[in-house]
Structures are given as structure tokens and as C-alpha cells.
Amino acid sequence: MAYPLVRHRRLRSTAGLRNLVRETMISVNDFIAPIFVTEGTGIKDEIASMPGVYHWSLDTLEQELSEIVGLGIQSILLFGVPDHKDATGTSAFDDNGIVQRAARKIKALYPELVIVADTCLCQFTDHGHCGVVHTSDCGAEIGNDESLELLAKAAVSQAKAGADIIAPSNMMDGFVTAIRQALDDAGFANTPIMSYAVKYSSAYYGPFREAAHSTPQFGDRKTYQMDPANAREALREAQSDVDEGADFLMVKPGLAYLDIVRMLRDRYSLPIVIYNVSAEYSMVKAAAMQGWIDERAIVLETLTGMKRAGADLIITYHAKDAARWLKENEAN
Template structure:
């Protein structure tokens, strides 16, 4: 029997394919992560992330300007802190004269219209390399003792000019705690983008290389989520909504597209996804070896994340993808 229903009619030329396209990427979808290091006039490539650099505070301004010119307006800075400044209580995280908060303030001063999403977790500043306070005798990550530190970190970031606070630590109750600290200090206008489902993933290695923030002992499985669990993400989502999150994030993205869709189907909050360092590095390595077309693979991956339900994507591909989109 000759078919009468022919889906190929909607694929027969580029104009029709464009007309019926369901998912579209724009530069406005991207959050561009930035790595910060001490010093002056420094721009050092991360070996495990080709094309990604660690910038001193003066040079990061140039990187922000280049990204803004491509239509990117949201940035997520992360600091690489000297070991000499790290301690078990992450005191450097609240130092307004330190690398991170100085850079945040400077970016906002020079680019007042960009949005800065800052990271709240102890690991960049902790001598233990964990996202919370470590019991030095047992190795346990102390949830409630960490909340006070995370709250003060968030407050310092708000004072420096952060628009969105991004708690990535996965401590229980931290969204409510941070919301209370911000509101009590007249920062009601500062948003919280909670890392709602952050999995204990093997895809974080290059990021930890960039920041030298790997745990000194143990792993993060007692607070980051089990990659085998799906329904648990909905429990975390319900708690974050109750505690006052303004947006939610899934991390990683590419191996967790089902979680992005699950969360999207169960919330009215904006959903973001973190296309993490290992996902970036895999594509770059395969492209360098000639195994895949790097540009096409990059765009397909980003499209898949948005198609799964992400309203915004935190990705190291942001600048490169924005250039592709600009070319059309």
C-alpha cells in the first residue's frame, strides 16, 4: 500500500525544515564558565580542556568582553586558590579583597549589564577539598556545620555584585539557609540557582584539574547523588522549591538528559543544565583525533540538552557555539 502519511514532506528542503524546527539554540541560552587565577596578565590553557583558559583578574575582563560581543550575557566564574590560602573552614571564601570577590566586583563594574552566577561550595577554598566541613577524626562531611560557612560565602558574593547565587555543595537545607541570610541582609533581589541534582560523576576530572580542588581524602558520594537514581532528583527538587530556589540545575547534562526531562516535567521553575568539563573534553579529544566533526558534534550535544528541557546551559562551549550561531 502506498503511504498517504509522509513525514518526509516536512523535511524536503531547508526552508521547511527551519519552519517546523522544534528546538532552537541562541547565545542567550548559554552560561559561560570562567576560571580565575592570581597574578597579572595571565592566560593559561587547561591541558585537559583544549581551548579553555585560566585568566588572571585583569585578563578575564577581555574574555567577558569578547563573549558579550557574541551575545553571551551570563557568566559563572570559578576561582583557583593558592594552597596557602586554604584552610578547613574555607575562610578565604568570604574575603572581599581576595581573588574571587575582587574579580566579581570588577566584572560588574566594567560590565554592569551582564549577569554573574557565583559558586557556593567550600571545595575551592578548603584544605580538605570537600564541599563541606570535614570531621578531621572520622572524615564525615558535617552538613549543619557547613551551612553557616555557605551562608557567609553567599552573602559575601552578593556584596561583591553577584546576581545569582549557585549553591553547588549539595548540603541538606542550604537553599533555605542562604535565602534567609540574603533576605536578612537586604539582598532579596539576589536569585538562587540551586544545583538540585548534582551527581557523583566521573565527568568532573578536568574541572578539578583547572581549580586543583580534588578531595584530599575520600570522595563526594555521601553528599553528591548516586548516578543510578532518578526519583531522588524529584525529592531534591521538591525541597529546593519549598526552600525558595528561583531556578534549578542538573549536573552533569549529557549523561543525565533523562533527569533534565524528569525535572522539567515536574516544576514550573526554570531548569538549567551543566555541560561539564569531562563532556567537553571528550568531544575535543575525539575531534582532535579526527574521529568526529567537533563543531557539528558540539552543536548536536547542546541541542540535545535544550531539547531535553534545559532553559539554559552552563557550557564551556558557550563562546565557540555562539560564534557558530552568529555565522548561521
Template sequence: MLHRPRRLRKNPIVREMVAETKLSKDMFVYPYFVVPGKNVVHPIDAMPGVSHFSTDTLLKDIEKGLSLGVNKIMLFGVGDEKSADAKSAYDTNSLVPVAVRELKKQFGDDLYIVTDVCVCSYTNHGHCGIMHNDYIQNDLSVELIAKMALNHSEAGADMLAPSDMMDGRVAAIREKLDGNGFENVAVMSHATKFASAYYGPFREAADCAPSKGDRKAYQMDFRNPNEAVREALLDEAEGADVLMVKPGLAYLDVIAKLKQNTKLPIAVYNVSGEYSMIKAAAEKGWIDEQKVVMETMYAFARAGASIITTYHIRDIVENKWI
């Protein structure tokens, strides 16, 4: 007998009815970069459509986003004081906690705030921890990261996203939060963050490129999918609520493999290099931006991600692509 699967592709109505993968606004998180000053909206050259915001302009832009249904954000601080001990990372008056307090004051629970927890933008060498003899000291760095997590929680963050890739940091964060009355603050671990070339534009945006060496001694080797799953499951055992894979597009196999090994929600970070490549090719007229962006988003969801952090979300909602 001849099988005719094309019957279920006959027109848009039936294709939508039988679609196995769906997208909604609820899946997306929008990253923001907050900087010192007032009335600052500074476009980031390497990331067309993305800007640095001071806290006052951040409030206005997020208000616009909320009107479009974008109610989940991830905050990165840029421009705080840098030092070898990254002490500004846990200063209550540093950029991120100040912005979180203002955002919660204005928007309350209408806005869900995720904060990046990493010290690379606060060290004078650009690495994600305390350096001694040209090596990142794991346990000292974990203590610092836990203090930073508590600082953000005290300001009102709903979820923390540790991105440093130090061993044991999820357990340390969970213990620090639970011991200080923040047991309801969630942790979305960058569980498998790879040492990737796709981060290039972000490092300009966040002013966090290492001044010496690279991050291969603590970020994941992109050749190792089994190790990636092991890293993620260790974070789950330490108390993570969500497991993130970063970058996304080159690691769909890792998302799918992790999906088969955990019952936790899986997030993906559609990183700056992935975003900027699409923007650059679209600007040249070489690709259809809408079609490529949406194909990419569906690929993340199809692989198993239920949370997508992406710089594309404003284009998606403003242009009603979903």
C-alpha cells in the same frame, strides 16, 4: 492512506519552520576560572580552549565575549588560601568578590554574573564542607556556604549557584540574603548534582580534587532518578529560582523527569568531562566537532533545559554555529 511526514523535511526552510526545539545565545552561560596575579592567561591542558585568567585578563576576555553576544558568565575562584575552615571563601578580598566588583565596575548590567558557591577550592582537603572525623558536617558547612553567598552578593553578583549538595543550604542562603537586603539576588541551585566521573578535568582546573575519599556521601547517586527529583523539589520549596542538573549528557532523563515536576526554569551544566571528550575526539578527526556540539546542545534543550552552562559557547558564537 499513506502518511508522508517527509513533506515537512523537504528542504531547510520548512525544517526550520517546524523545528520543535530552538537554541539562542540567550540560553547560554560561560564558565570562567579566575586565579591570582596579573596578566595571567594559562591554558588548562585537560580542557582545550579553556584557560585560567587573572582579573585583568578576565576583563579583556569577557569584553570580547560581550561583543559576540555572550553576556552571562559563571565565576569559579582558583588559588585562594586553603584551610580546614575555608575562611578565604567568605573573605571580601578573595578572588571571586574582587573580580565581581571589577566586572560590575566596568560592565554594569550589560554582564550577568553567576558565582559558584562552594568551598571545595578553599578547603585544604578538597571537600565541599567542614570535615570532622572524616565526615562532612552538614549544618556547619551550610553556615559557611551562606556566609560565602552573602560575600558574593555584597560584591555585586546577580545570581548564586550553590554546588555543595549540603541539605538545607538553599533555605540558609535565601534567609541570609533576604535578611541583609539582597532579596533580588537569585539562586540557581545545583539541585541534582551527581557523584560523577565526568568532573575529572574540572577538578584539575579548579584545584579541588578531594585529598581523601570521595563525595558520594553528599553528591547524588547516579542510579536514583526519583531521589534526584525529590532533591530538586526540596530546593524549590526552600526558595531556589532555577534548578540545575549536573552533569548533563548522561542525565537527559533526569532533566526530562524534572521538567514534568516543576514550573521553575531548568538549567544544565555541560561539564568538563563531556566537553573534553568532544574536544579530544575532534582533535583526532574522529568526529565533526560542530555537528556533535550542536546535537548535544539541542539534546539539552529538547530534554527541557532552558539554560545551558557550557565551555563550548565561545566556539559556538565565534564560528556562528547559531
């Protein structure tokens, strides 16, 4: 009688066997939960395109923090939505800016919670770009080196306020060098940099731009964010950040770029971070609200896939739900 030489199904026949041979595990320790903090009082406003994600004012922020900490999540990614914007994004490096006040409040409430501070100018500029804009008869251009000076000031201000990790997301050339030097000079040599090393000019950012009020007022970001068609370029970008002293390498977005995560994982020993971005979240939420998918199963499978691709850490708007589901799985 003919039969297979190898029966792979033997190790899949029961839940116990599947648990024994499972290769990739996700944990609440893998998650970084994004938070949007805004000016004002009494604010808990749901972001229309991101169900379950809110704008929080400083006086309501503890509600969100207590839930995050209670679920065992140990890190947040902090975004600020200011009430003042100008051409150079001065509120980004104002020691009394929204991010800085939020960081101080978070540290006062939960000193062990790891604050990752997003370091960019786009939320703080009146034009919505990630750097200083120069205009001429030829059009508008984002000035690289002038922008670095402002980003370095923002990083130092965030570190002074209590940020544990600086996460520059601007994609200016040389941003790790500029920020590392500024942090070192200001006495923050031990503050790590989580570089948005490989950040693509992606259609997946739409809901985030609503949340952060950061839509460019003209043009796009294709001259500084990466072309989605390019992979080898990602290695060049990552290598520059490694050489300049980055402590983490991030790939953003996530789902359409798992091949890039694997490329970085195979080449570098630094921790690899993946950003499960806003549209990836919103599409799942929208389909779940229609009853078209099993949200819990889809989310946990997606996060497992990101970990399997090589990510050590996952920034995700699903963090609270995923942490809750993992606890329920453990209880069962």
C-alpha cells in the same frame, strides 16, 4: 499500488521546510559561560585537559570578557582559584577574596553582564571537600549544619561584591534555606538562587577538578553528592529546593542525565538549568583534535538535545564557539 498512508518526509524535503517546522531552537541567550579567575598577574594559562579554557588573572580577565560580550553571551559562571586554603575555606567568604574582587572588576567593566557566582567551599579548603570535615576513630565526616553557616557567609559576600545570582553547588541538606535566609537578612532579598539541585557524584568532573584545584585530598563526595543510579531521589532533592525558595533548578552533569532534566521539566515551572560539564567538553575536544568528529555539528546537536530535553539554560564550556557558530548560521 500500495503506498504509505502518511508521508512524513514531505516536511523534510528542503531546508526551508525543515526550518519552518523545527521544534527546538538554541540561542546565544541560552548560554552561561564558565570562567576561572586566579590570583597573580599576567596569567592566561590554558587548562591542559580543557583545550580553549583558561585560568585568568584579574589583569588579563578583560580579554576573555570582551570576547564573551562581543559574541552576545549575557551571563558567566564565576569560579575562583585562591592562593590560600585552610580547613574551613575562609577565603570563600573573604570580602577581598578572588571571587569577590573578580565580581567587582567584572561589574566595573561590563555592568550588564550577569554574574552567576558558584558558591561552594571545595576550591577553598585544604582538604578539597565541600564542607567542614570532622575526623574520629570512625573516619572523616562532612558536617552538614556547620558547613551551611560558612556557605551562607560566602553567598552574602559574593552578593555584596556584585554577583547577580548565587549558585550553591555543595549539596548539603538545607543549603537553599540557609542561603536564602542569609541573603534576605543582609538586604539581598532580590538576589536569585540557582540551586545545583540535582548534582550527581560523577566521573565527568575530572577536568574541572584540575581547573579549580578542587580534587578531594581523601575519600570522595559520595556521601553528599547523588548516586548516578538514582532518579526518584532527584525529585526529592528538587522538591526540597523548590520548597526552600530556589529560583532555578540545575541538573549536573548533562549528557548522562537528560532523563532527569525531562523529569524536572515535566514537574516544575521554575527555569531548568543543565551543566554541560568538563569531561563532556574535553571528550569532544579530544576527538575533534584527532579529526574523528565534526566538532561544530556535534556540539550544536548536543546543545540542541539538552534544550529539547527541557533545559531553559545551558552552562557550557562550548559557549563561545557555539555563539560564533550560531552567528555564522544566521549570516548564511
